[in-house]
Each structure stands twice: as C-alpha cells, then as structure tokens.
Amino acid sequence: MAVTISLSLPMELLTDPQSWIALATLLALEIVLGVDNVVFISILAGKLPLDQQKRARTVGLALAMITRVLLLLSLSWVIRLTAPLFTVVGQEISGRDLILIAGGLFLLGKSTHEMHQQLEGEEGESSARVPPTFRGVIFQILLLDVVFSLDSVITAVGMVDRIEIMVTAVVLAIVVMIFFAGRISGFVDRHPTVKMLALSFLLLIGTTLIAEGIDQHIPKGYVYFAMAFSLFVEALNLRTRKAKAAPVRLHQAYKTEPDAESRG
Numbered sequence: 001m002a003v004t005i006s007l008s009l010p011m012e013l014l015t016d017p018q019s020w021i022a023l024a025t026l027l028a029l030e031i032v033l034g035v036d037n038v039v040f041i042s043i044l045a046g047k048l049p050l051d052q053q054k055r056a057r058t059v060g061l062a063l064a065m066i067t068r069v070l071l072l073l074s075l076s077w078v079i080r081l082t083a084p085l086f087t088v089v090g091q092e093i094s095g096r097d098l099i100l101i102a103g104g105l106f107l108l109g110k111s112t113h114e115m116h117q118q119l120e121g122e123e124g125e126s127s128a129r130v131p132p133t134f135r136g137v138i139f140q141i142l143l144l145d146v147v148f149s150l151d152s153v154i155t156a157v158g159m160v161d162r163i164e165i166m167v168t169a170v171v172l173a174i175v176v177m178i179f180f181a182g183r184i185s186g187f188v189d190r191h192p193t194v195k196m197l198a199l200s201f202l203l204l205i206g207t208t209l210i211a212e213g214i215d216q217h218i219p220k221g222y223v224y225f226a227m228a229f230s231l232f233v234e235a236l237n238l239r240t241r242k243a244k245a246a247p248v249r250l251h252q253a254y255k256t257e258p259d260a261e262s263r264g
Contacts (some may be wrong), residue, residue, distance in 0.1 A: 030173035060141040065174035074251040100213035103154040107206030118250040156204040
C-alpha cells in the first residue's frame with residue numbers, strides 16, 4: 001500500500017468514483033468516531049466561564065485538526081520505508097510493515113476497549129478535574145488530542161491510499177464537528193448502534209492493516225462494500241425502529257461531574 005505524499009489534487013482523483021466513495025466513507029467514520037473528542041473537549045470547556053467556553057471548544061477542535069494532519073503527514077512518510085529490517089518465519093519486515101501491524105493491533109485493542117467501556121464500563125471513570133483557566137484547559141486538550149487522534153489517523157491510513165483524501169476527510173470532519181457538534185452528539189446518543197457499528201469498522205480496518213503489514217493485500221473495494229452494506233442495514237433498522245422503544249444507554253468515560261453541572 002503505497003501512500004503518495006503530494007497534497008495536490010490530480011484530475012484523476014476528482015473524476016474517480018472510488019475516490020469520492022472513499023472520501024465520503026472516511027468522512028462519515030471520522031465524524032462518528034470524533035464524537036468522543038467533541039464530548040471530551042466540551043467537558044473541559046464547560047469548566048471555564050460561560051463567555052470562554054465557545055472559544056475553547058473552537059480552539060480545541062482546531063488543535064485536533066492540526067494534530068491529525070501533522071500525524072497523517074509524518075505517518076505517511078514513515079510507511080514509505082519499505083527496506084527490510086529483519087526476517088520472521090521467512091517474512092521480510094520493513095519499517096512500513098511494523099507501522100501497519102502496530103497500527104492494526106492498536107485499532108483492534110482500542111475498539112475492543114471502547115466497546116467494553118461503552119457497554120460495561122464505569123460511568124465517568126476518566127473524567128478529571130483541570131485547572132479552571134483557559135490556558136490550562138487548552139494545554140490539556142492539546143495533550144489528549146494526540147491520543148484521540150491516533151485511531152483517527154490510523155483509520156485513515158487503513159482505508160485510503162492517497163494522502164490528499166485523508167487530509168481532506170480529516171479537515172472536513174473537524175469543520176463539520178465545529179458547526180454541528182451538538183446535533184451529531186445527540187444523534188449518536190439517540191442511536192448508540194451507530195457508535196457500535198463505527199467501532200466494529202475499526203476492527204475491520206485494524207485487521208486489514210495487519211494483513212497489509214504481512215503482505216496480504218485486501219482490495220479496498222471489499223472493505224468499502226462491507227461498510228456500505230452494514231450502513232444500509234442500519235439505516236433500515238433506524239427507519240423501522242419503534243419511536244417509543246428506548247435505545248441502550250452507552251456509558252460515558254468522560255462525564256461532567258454533578259457539581260459542575262449544578263453550577264451551570
């Protein structure tokens with residue numbers, strides 16, 4: 001899986017239907033998976049005075065976008081390192097292979113942990129008090145944006161071969177979250193199966209990355225078809241679900257503390 005580092009937009013990308021499908025799929029996945037980032041930033045921003053909260057949310061999401069783009073550019077450069085480093089059971093392993101395998105294992109572990117946390121984890125276990133200053137909040141957002149960005153970046157690398165599409169999807173996802181964060185969070189809260197479906201996609205992408213790392217290429221079309229068909233079935237489920245049926249309530253690792261909420 002060769003990733004081109006050029007940020008230009010060749011005409012073949014603009015006219016290739018598969019590129020648009022890849023962009024739309026990655027954009028939707030980035031938005032759904034970014035809800036946790038939005039929730040976390042909102043919680044930290046909520047500890048600030050009311051007149052600073054909106055600015056803190058905007059700055060936090062902007063930092064998330066910059067962090068993800070920088071990680072994408074650096075990771076895309078690293079996976080071009082195709083010279084073999086060592087051999088395991090007759091399989092040559094390069095720097096690119098190590099990154100892909102490690103990234104795949106990270107996605108498998110992260111998605112499994114998130115599924116457990118969302119369904120059986122302790123409510124608010126990761127909520128932490130931070131100094132109620134604008135600089136203190138932004139500093140903590142900057143540090144944890146790196147952690148939140150890892151699965152987003154590795155997901156992009158696992159789904160798409162072109163850096164232009166990756167960066168476009170990440171930037172558009174952040175822009176959408178800045179303007180529609182509340183609505184997106186509300187939709188996922190009302191339909192938790194969408195979040196579980198997105199996490200299952202991470203399992204699929206992680207497996208694909210590991211396969212790529214051991215030179216077992218899985219055509220991206222198969223991955224896109226599996227995701228698209230799952231989303232189609234889920235759309236049908238959402239349309240046919242009875243409005244009165246209460247959805248499963250997912251547990252939130254990051255949750256505003258009651259005393260903070262009471263202060264408004």
